[in-house]
Amino acid sequence: MVDFIDMLTGGIAIGAIYGLVGMGFVLIIKASKILNFSQGAMMMLMAYVFWSLCVQVGLPIWLAFAGTFCIAIALGMLVEKLLLRPMVGQPLLAVIMMTISLSIFFDGAVCLFWQTQTYSAPNFLPGDIIRIGKLSILQEYVASFIIVVILAFAFSIFFLRTKLGLSMRCVAEDEQASQALGIRPTTVYMVAWVISFIVATVAGILFASMQSVSYTINNLGLKVFAVVLLGGLDSLIGAAVAGIVVGVLENMSAWYIDPMVGGGMKEIAPYIIMIIVLMIKPSGLFGSKAIERV
Amino acid sequence: MTNYMRNIKVSLIVGLLVALLLMPAIASGHIMNLLILILITIVAVHGVNIVLGFCGEITVAQAAFVGVSAYCFAILSEAGCPWIVSMIVGVAVTCSIGLLFGLPALRVKGFYLLMVTLGAQFILPWVFSHWKSVTGGLVWGQPVPEITILGQTINSDLEKYYVALVVCSIMTVIVWNIKRSRVGRALTAIRDNDLAAEAMGINVFKYKLIAFFLCALFAGVAGFLWAIYTEHLFPDHFYLMDSVWYIAMLIVGGMGTISGAILGTAFLLVLSELTVIYAPVFTNLLPFEFSAASGVSLGSLMFSVIIMLFLIFEPRGITHAVTFISQKLEGYQS
Numbered sequence: 015m016v017d018f019i020d021m022l023t024g025g026i027a028i029g030a031i032y033g034l035v036g037m038g039f040v041l042i043i044k045a046s047k048i049l050n051f052s053q054g055a056m057m058m059l060m061a062y063v064f065w066s067l068c069v070q071v072g073l074p075i076w077l078a079f080a081g082t083f084c085i086a087i088a089l090g091m092l093v094e095k096l097l098l099r100p101m102v103g104q105p106l107l108a109v110i111m112m113t114i115s116l117s118i119f120f121d122g123a124v125c126l127f128w129q130t131q132t133y134s135a136p137n138f139l140p141g142d143i144i145r146i147g148k149l150s151i152l153q154e155y156v157a158s159f160i161i162v163v164i165l166a167f168a169f170s171i172f173f174l175r176t177k178l179g180l181s182m183r184c185v186a187e188d189e190q191a192s193q194a195l196g197i198r199p200t201t202v203y204m205v206a207w208v209i210s211f212i213v214a215t216v217a218g219i220l221f222a223s224m225q226s227v228s229y230t231i232n233n234l235g236l237k238v239f240a241v242v243l244l245g246g247l248d249s250l251i252g253a254a255v256a257g258i259v260v261g262v263l264e265n266m267s268a269w270y271i272d273p274m275v276g277g278g279m280k281e282i283a284p285y286i287i288m289i290i291v292l293m294i295k296p297s298g299l300f301g302s303k304a305i306e307r308v
Numbered sequence: 309m310t311n312y313m314r315n316i317k318v319s320l321i322v323g324l325l326v327a328l329l330l331m332p333a334i335a336s337g338h339i340m341n342l343l344i345l346i347l348i349t350i351v352a353v354h355g356v357n358i359v360l361g362f363c364g365e366i367t368v369a370q371a372a373f374v375g376v377s378a379y380c381f382a383i384l385s386e387a388g389c390p391w392i393v394s395m396i397v398g399v400a401v402t403c404s405i406g407l408l409f410g411l412p413a414l415r416v417k418g419f420y421l422l423m424v425t426l427g428a429q430f431i432l433p434w435v436f437s438h439w440k441s442v443t444g445g446l447v448w449g450q451p452v453p454e455i456t457i458l459g460q461t462i463n464s465d466l467e468k469y470y471v472a473l474v475v476c477s478i479m480t481v482i483v484w485n486i487k488r489s490r491v492g493r494a495l496t497a498i499r500d501n502d503l504a505a506e507a508m509g510i511n512v513f514k515y516k517l518i519a520f521f522l523c524a525l526f527a528g529v530a531g532f533l534w535a536i537y538t539e540h541l542f543p544d545h546f547y548l549m550d551s552v553w554y555i556a557m558l559i560v561g562g563m564g565t566i567s568g569a570i571l572g573t574a575f576l577l578v579l580s581e582l583t584v585i586y587a588p589v590f591t592n593l594l595p596f597e598f599s600a601a602s603g604v605s606l607g608s609l610m611f612s613v614i615i616m617l618f619l620i621f622e623p624r625g626i627t628h629a630v631t632f633i634s635q636k637l638e639g640y641q642s
Contacts, residue, residue: 100620106418107366111559112619122608199455239423275438282434285427292424294438296416
């Protein structure tokens with residue numbers, strides 16, 4: 015029973031991060047209908063940048079945070095201006111290949127500058143263990159979960175209440191009508207990408223401090239597709255909920271099925287979930303888009 | 309096109325074939341290896357071309373299908389089957405798996421079908437590495453016994469090259485004929501507007517299944533060639549990155565065209581070789597300190613930059629640029 019709770023909390027903590035990355039993904043889809051395959055690579059790059067700023071440059075942690083966020087914002091604006099602007103209106107394949115090559119680019123950059131070595135991230139999350147009776151829950155899991163929940167709320171408020179969020183929703187629904195109203199779609203795209211980069215930064219740093227700064231963070235980006243498909247391609251709340259579900263299911267399948275197949279279930283469990291979801295309900299739990307039948 | 313251009317095109321193709329036949333006389337071992345790799349990859353890329361270029365559906369599972377065929381061939385041959393039987397069974401298994409992952413085309417399309425193939429691309433290599441009793445797993449790999457054609461054992465680079473050349477030429481002719489046949493035209497109609505195609509009487513689902521079947525067929529043949537070439541199989545060769553490379557080769561070469569598959573493959577593979585060779589030269593110029601891994605990472609960087617440039621400036625690939633130039637020249641003719 016104690017092990018079960020351990021597995022559950024671990025799954026929820028990782029799942030919260032999946033949900034966060036999923037939200038970043040859904041954000042870009044809602045704003046500009048571009049599918050961003052490079053979320054994972056962004057996470058990895060930002061985690062390494064954070065590590066460098068903390069350890070190699072020697073900045074105090076809060077300054078390293080600020081520095082990483084500045085770099086994330088700058089990168090987001092640069093990427094959007096140079097690479098994604100020409101892709102607006104192009105067929106799906108061009109957009110996907112552009113983001114895939116972006117992720118390969120970040121991959122190569124990490125390889126080049128940090129030689130894909132695994133480092134241990136500086137700890138800023140509380141490291142104690144909360145004991146409730148016989149159960150022990152790591153404080154850092156709780157802390158990261160709280161951070162993710164706060165961010166999720168912040169996003170919801172941003173989208174529903176602020177003027178910029180409203181204009182993003184307008185552009186997603188009908189670009190030309192929004193232009194007729196005086197909303198600039200390019201600003202919306204830029205904001206969407208910058209937010210997505212920031213989300214990837216937070217997720218990458220959280221993940222790195224819970225585990226380590228390593229090359230495998232990259233693979234998370236692809237697992238997030240399972241999350242987004244389960245939750246619905248255009249639902250922020252769906253992404254958050256589905257993230258936790260996938261995180262828990264992944265841990266559970268690793269726990270129960272691994273002994274039978276000799277390990278590695280953690281890698282492919284999200285993809286099996288994804289295929290099942292695609293077969294049963296392609297629009298996901300909370301998604302609203304009607305998927306065209308062939 | 310005019311007779312003049314057609315003559316030029318035919319003579320170019322003939323010249324290329326002659327050059328390829330005579331290549332072993334002038335090329336060193338390293339270049340031969342590169343050529344064999346190019347020929348094998350061309351077969352796989354033809355398969356992706358059928359699904360992506362002709363039919364318009366994105367598939368990122370081709371590398372996994374190649375792996376399925378390679379492993380089937382290796383396992384059956386090790387168990388004692390004659391190699392022709394193993395090859396046919398391997399291709400058949402790959403085709404059925406291709407059909408299996410094409411079945412979701414009945415329910416979803418576009419991005420969602422892409423996700424199904426992405427799932428396949430992760431699950432199949434996982435099976436390769438974890439079904440250790442059958443496939444030898446990640447560490448030991450799967451050995452491939454040598455084959456004999458007409459009494460000659462194929463174990464030198466020269467013999468492998470000719471086998472690859474013959475098979476690749478046959479598959480190129482096959483895909484060329486598919487393109488011009490009823491099936492190819494139906495697929496093109498589906499790509500351009502599937503609702504209109506359905507209205508015209510083309511059974512869209514059936515033809516999409518046919519497209520996936522043919523794609524897996526080409527992957528099967530490529531897997532067989534790959535198994536013969538590298539006499540030891542590891543799951544590492546069949547990951548997502550390779551599938552993405554196939555799509556990139558099509559984009560660079562020109563999607564939907566036969567010459568596009570060939571040109572794109574040759575271009576990207578030659579470029580990656582050159583990058584690996586010249587990486588040390590390049591890193592010496594940079595002011596930073598880099599380690600020995602720079603070759604691989606520079607390869608990735610160069611690859612991604614090339615794709616991005618092609619996507620922004622020439623999304624229809626080299627073939628389109630060549631056609632454009634030749635049409636301009638034609639205009640200056642007569």
